[in-house]
Amino acid sequence: MSTHRPAALIKQGINELTSAGAQSPRAEARHLLAAAADLDPAGLATTREVDDAVADRYADLIRRRAAGEPVQYLTGRAWFRKIDVQVGPGVFIPRPETEAVVHFALDQLLNLRADTGPSPVIVDLGTGSGVIAKSILSEYPGTPRMYAVERSPQALEWARRNLADTPATVVAGDMADALPQLEGKVDLVISNPPYLSAAHADELPADVLDYDPHEALFGGDDGLETIRGIVPVATRLLRPGGWLIVEHDDMQGHSAAGIISAAGRFEHVEDHPDLTGRPRFVTAIRRNDVGQ
Numbered sequence: 001m002s003t004h005r006p007a008a009l010i011k012q013g014i015n016e017l018t019s020a021g022a023q024s025p026r027a028e029a030r031h032l033l034a035a036a037a038d039l040d041p042a043g044l045a046t047t048r049e050v051d052d053a054v055a056d057r058y059a060d061l062i063r064r065r066a067a068g069e070p071v072q073y074l075t076g077r078a079w080f081r082k083i084d085v086q087v088g089p090g091v092f093i094p095r096p097e098t099e100a101v102v103h104f105a106l107d108q109l110l111n112l113r114a115d116t117g118p119s120p121v122i123v124d125l126g127t128g129s130g131v132i133a134k135s136i137l138s139e140y141p142g143t144p145r146m147y148a149v150e151r152s153p154q155a156l157e158w159a160r161r162n163l164a165d166t167p168a169t170v171v172a173g174d175m176a177d178a179l180p181q182l183e184g185k186v187d188l189v190i191s192n193p194p195y196l197s198a199a200h201a202d203e204l205p206a207d208v209l210d211y212d213p214h215e216a217l218f219g220g221d222d223g224l225e226t227i228r229g230i231v232p233v234a235t236r237l238l239r240p241g242g243w244l245i246v247e248h249d250d251m252q253g254h255s256a257a258g259i260i261s262a263a264g265r266f267e268h269v270e271d272h273p274d275l276t277g278r279p280r281f282v283t284a285i286r287r288n289d290v291g292q
Contacts, residue, residue, distance in 0.1 A: 003049040009033055010044075013062045020066035028071050032061040035075040068207045078131070083138050085129045085162045090154025092216035094131040098192050100274045101247050101281045102135050105190050108243050108283075109140055115241070116187050118142030123182070123237055125149050125175045125191040125230060128216055130159035130168070132190060137166045147171055149178045152215055175233050186237040192247040193226040194219045195256075223249055227256055235265045240288035245281060253279030260284050 013029030022028055034041040036058035037050050050058075061074050072078040072093045078085055080094045081102060087093055109120055119142060124133040127148035137146055146168040150156045153172075160170050171178055179186075198218040201209060208217070219226040227246055234244045244266060248256040253271045261269045266284035274280035 003051055004055045005049055006033060006037075006044050006047055009050070009055060009058055013058065016062050016066055022065070028065060029062070031071055031075055032065060033058050035077075036061055068210060070207050070211050073211060078129070080131050081135050081139070083131075083135055085131045085134060085158075087129050087158060089211070090152070090213055091158040092128045092155070092212055094129060097274045097276075097278075097280055098132065098247060100272070101190070101192065101245060102132055102139075104272060104281070104283065105132075105136060105188060105243075105245050106139055108245075109136070109142075109144070109188060112187055112243075113142070119145055120187040121145045121147075121182065121185055122188045122190065123147045123149065123179065123186050125178075125189060125233065126151075126193050126216075126226070127159050127170070128152075128155050128192070130162040130170070132192060133159075133168050134162055134166060136190075137168060143167065145169075147179055147182070149173065149175050151175070152213065154213065155216065176229065178233070179237060183236050184239050186239060186242055188243045188245065189230075189234040189237055190245045191230055193230060195223045195227065195247065195249045195252065197221060197223040197249075222255075223252060224255060224259060227252075228259055231260055231263045231265075235263065235286070238286035240286055242286045244284045244286065246283075247281045248279070250274075250278040250280060253282075257282045265289065 010029045014025045017025035017028055030041050034044055037054045072087050076086055078087045078094045081099050122144050127133055127150045130148055133146050133148040148159055148168050149171045150159050151174045156172055163170055194216050196217045199221045257269050257271050260266050265287055267287050269284040271279055271282050
């Protein structure tokens with residue numbers, strides 16, 4: 001059995017992925033070799049050689065990636081802030097843009113500690129892989145009561161897997177009538193809903209359109225259908241003073257905020273940029289409806 005130097009394999013993978021048009025061939029080649037060797041990417045730095053079996057698995061992963069299969073599905077993992085989650089067919093792959101949404105949520109939860117104590121009530125609507133719920137639970141210095149709602153049977157299995165070692169309660173079903181026992185008691189509702197326009201589906205890259213579940217991508221013809229549905233759910237669940245945080249497409253900064261403002265149940269409706277400066281999520285505070 002022969003052995004192979006990781007640096008040589010990575011160089012070969014970079015060349016193949018570059019020819020296939022990959023945007024990040026070096027990072028992708030490293031992650032794929034680490035997956036083939038059953039290592040964390042950092043472990044490659046101290047690995048001097050790998051055997052034929054690893055090289056063969058790596059060659060297959062490079063071939064599949066060059067054909068368009070997402071790196072995260074190939075490795076089975078997606079990295080997000082300080083955690084990673086398991087992903088695969090049937091669940092939306094977490095994106096870096098959502099990290100700014102979680103960062104804002106954590107800041108507001110810390111600000112709410114005087115009112116909620118160490119155990120705020122949080123609802124993650126359309127949790128998908130469970131990445132938002134898991135990330136908040138891993139970073140918040142307390143014991144939040146986290147509820148992660150998901151209606152897709154395929155995504156639900158991934159959420160249960162990723163949240164199995166956390167105190168989160170995974171709820172199967174549609175958000176429209178979920179969690180009636182929490183009405184008026186929730187401190188923060190957060191969601192990364194489907195928000196892409198179905199009318200422009202043909203403009204998406206193939207590795208998105210062909211692999212991410214369409215239920216997690218498209219929010220109707222204008223991309224805002226699910227956001228419209230979130231507003232009455234958040235109105236029902238949030239206590240006065242509770243926060244709503246919703247991610248949206250970078251072209252929906254005004255329209256998403258307008259939907260929430262038009263409901264008349266929220267104040268301090270504001271839009272926020274992601275780490276690249278593009279409009280990314282809207283926040284609002286549940287009004288006290290007494291006397292309205």
